[in-house]
Amino acid sequence: EVQLVESGGGLVQPGGSLRLSCAASGFTFSSYAMIWVRQAPGKGLEWVSGISNSGGSTYNADSVKGRFTISRDNSKNTLYLQMDSLRAEDTAVYYCAKAQSKTLLAGPSDWGQGTLVIVSS
């Protein structure tokens, strides 16, 4: 059974940083691309970042480009999202998702339960 457990969310001041982690189990982590998707309170889903199975290719949405960095440690079966220069509009639940394949922009198949990030002074 695929399990994805996010951690690292919390309250941070505008301009601050936070690192999210996603611990994966139940599948061969190194064979699949991984994705971060977020959902602002009462709003829809937004594709934030994606990373290929090897970590060699990454994608960031324009809204986070230059501020967020996605990475992975295949030896630890863990996905990360480093979030810098945080803004109020980054407040959201952040979901980790396993992609359907190793391809960078493959869609999500399995989802974690999410971690809440609140950016506020």
Place this chain on the structure above:
Amino acid sequence: QTVVTQEPSLTVSPGGTVTLTCDSSTGAVTSGQSPSWFQQKPGQAPRTLIYDTRNKYSWTPARFSGSLLGGKAALTLSGAQPEDEAEYYCLLSYSGARVFGGGTKLTVL
């Protein structure tokens, strides 16, 4: 900026059939855009129902089906159940990007 449009809300009677659509601001949706569909209930994480236009996962109820219809991606629910009341999102692929639709709130009433 690419916009993916869904019906804001739809209502279906129990046992009835309803089709949700997903439209692209760039033109007709194609299978090459790998349409996916997701279900989200209040307070829960999304769940993937359909990928690559019409493919299902082992957990996808048989009453859900995906297709292309009139230049849009479509999700058809045949034989709606009370537990199908949820928000539904589509996802389309563009060169170098993936874009979610705004979601359809489906009421079973």
